[in-house]
Amino acid sequence: MNYKVFDDAILLKLLKAGDGAALEEIYARYSEMVFLAALKKVRSKAIAEELVQNLFISLWVKRETAQIQNLPSYLQSAIRYQVIDYIRSQLIREKYYQSAKEQMVVQENPSESRLLLHELSIAIDNTIKKLPQKTQEIFRLSRYEKRSTKEIAQHMNLSEKAVEYHVTQSLKFMRLHLKDFIIVELLLHTL
Structure with missing residues (x-):
């Protein structure tokens, strides 16, 4: 049609x-x-x-x-x-x-800053692990390996639109799940 x-x-x-x-x-x-x-x-x-x-x-x-x-x-x-x-x-x-x-x-204690950074890194890793396997892989290729949508599509044998969808969904998921972590950390350290 x-x-x-x-x-x-x-x-x-x-x-x-x-x-x-x-x-x-x-x-x-x-x-x-x-x-x-x-x-x-x-x-x-x-x-x-x-x-x-x-x-x-x-x-x-x-x-x-x-x-x-x-x-x-x-x-x-x-x-x-x-x-x-x-x-x-x-x-x-x-x-x-x-x-x-x-x-x-x-903050005068640099080890506290390193600890917060470490906790955030763990929170990011844990959030990524909650994504579906294919979305995790696409997210890592996109954000960690800095590959383009086209490269990822070719590598994973997907359409570019499918890759864009997975990246968009993973970013939304990350923002949603890490928002609370960051806000809680900020509130704890401003009191």
Whole structure:
């Protein structure tokens, strides 16, 4: 079936029914538009790509309940919210990072700093171990070995979209699980 001939309304109906090819066509039509909108705000190609991936994952997850009248407008609004959430999380992260940095300067015991770093490293390793095996491997190749999406896709015999999905999911998982660890550590050392 040639999805390129379908208008947005038909694609949305097919998407709502769980047709993955409809999502692929929507992605093909609008991913560049939303990528450029995100890139304009975050000024980082990698971050903009991650936000676009998150947007389309969210579109798929919410396909049955989303009330979309105008697809381009919906996607523009959705990417705007993705950017706002990203910037908000960066501001919070920067605030905590700055607080931790100041705390490290105040600390006179360097062994305590090494201990905190060691505990964080253990928390990261333990969080990675909670990921599915394939996602763990893709995360390590991406973040530890600094391999590109294309290299990982070739190495693991996957599509680049599949690799991007695994990286995105692992980053979300890491942020979610390490957020509490870092906040608790900061609170303990600021009291």
